Amino acid sequence: MxxxxxxxxxxxxxxxxxxxxxxxxxxxPVDLIKEKLGITKMEMDKTVRALERKYTGESGILLLxxxxxxxxxxxxxxxxSIATVLNPIREKEFTRTILExxxxxxxxQPITRTELxxxxxxxxxxxxxxxxxxxxxxxxxRKDTPGKPILFATTDNFLKRFKLKxxxxxxxxxxLMKKISELNxxxxxSGYLYEKDVYDPENDPENFVAxxxxxxxxxxxxxxxxxxxxxxxxxxxxxxxxx
Numbered sequence: 001m002x003x004x005x006x007x008x009x010x011x012x013x014x015x016x017x018x019x020x021x022x023x024x025x026x027x028x029p030v031d032l033i034k035e036k037l038g039i040t041k042m043e044m045d046k047t048v049r050a051l052e053r054k055y056t057g058e059s060g061i062l063l064l065x066x067x068x069x070x071x072x073x074x075x076x077x078x079x080x081s082i083a084t085v086l087n088p089i090r091e092k093e094f095t096r097t098i099l100e101x102x103x104x105x106x107x108x109q110p111i112t113r114t115e116l117x118x119x120x121x122x123x124x125x126x127x128x129x130x131x132x133x134x135x136x137x138x139x140x141x142r143k144d145t146p147g148k149p150i151l152f153a154t155t156d157n158f159l160k161r162f163k164l165k166x167x168x169x170x171x172x173x174x175x176l177m178k179k180i181s182e183l184n185x186x187x188x189x190s191g192y193l194y195e196k197d198v199y200d201p202e203n204d205p206e207n208f209v210a211x212x213x214x215x216x217x218x219x220x221x222x223x224x225x226x227x228x229x230x231x232x233x234x235x236x237x238x239x240x241x242x243x
Contacts, residue, residue, distance in 0.1 A: 010043070010046055010047065010050070011050075013037070013039065013043060013047050014047045014050045014051060016037070017033060017037075017047050017051070017070075018051060018054075018072075020033065021051075021063075021070055021071060021072045022072055024071075025071075025072075026071065027064070027066070027067075027069035027070065027071040028069060028070055028071065029068060029069050030044060030048075030068050030069065030070060031068065033070070048063075048065060048070065051063045051070075052065070055072070058075075058077075059075060060074060060075050060078055061073070061074060061075065062074070062075050097126075097127050098127060098130065098131065100120060101116065101120070101124060101127040101128070101131060102131060102136060102137075102154075102158065102162075104116055104119050104120065105131070105137055105152055105153070105154060106154050106158065106167060106170055107170065107173045109140075109151075109152065109153040109154060110140050110141065110143075110151035110152065110153045111151065111152055111153075112143055112149040112150065112151055112152070113125070113128055113149065113150070113152070114149060116128070116152075128152065134157075134161075135155055135157040136154065136155060136157060136158045136161065137152045137153065137154055137155060137158065138152070138153065138155050139151065139152060140152065140153040154167070
């Protein structure tokens with residue numbers, strides 16, 4: 001009876017830690033897990049061994065155990081198939097969101113989240129968080145209206161990333177918004193973006209992993225005959241590598 005209780009306790013603990021690693025995405029220190037869950041080193045070690053047995057061999061997910069940290073990651077053996085399915089959608093959808101939000105903030109700054117969403121017509125929490133993480137925008141005060149909402153503005157890093165000496169080098173706002181709309185229309189015509197199945201990182205930020213090659217977005221548009229402003233060309237690739 002006692003052995004059965006201990007086994008169930010270990011299974012529950014293993015499931016909890018598995019959930020933590022999945023939700024985190026990034027490496028999680030072993031000591032942090034032990035401290036927060038109040039478990040012993042022996043319990044932690046047993047859990048790690050259980051997860052290693054589960055995520056091994058030909059499994060699509062592997063448990064990485066390095067530098068006293070744990071992380072769930074996709075099996076490199078299947079990276080080409082995974083990229084084939086996920087990259088086209090994530091590259092276009094996510095980079096478009098970031099380009100659009102960055103452009104609106106640059107022209108309308110200082111601007112509140114509500115004002116940004118009024119222009120875009122969709123929730124922009126995730127985009128704002130990402131731009132702040134990248135050092136592209138920052139809070140610059142509060143608007144003198146009920147609720148005192150936070151105002152956002154671009155940073156020097158924004159200028160550096162977009163190869164601008166100053167905001168005065170930005171192209172005409174209406175023209176840029178027109179080009180972004182054309183890029184969105186291009187996505188709608190794309191053969192592999194299906195309306196019902198498009199992955200939306202803004203509605204599911206915790207499970208979003210990575211984006212690559214932002215310049216491919218504008219290259220696709222140019223191939224289709226759209227004229228893309230210089231502002232959206234040759235964006236530093238690391239701007240969109242979220243890891």
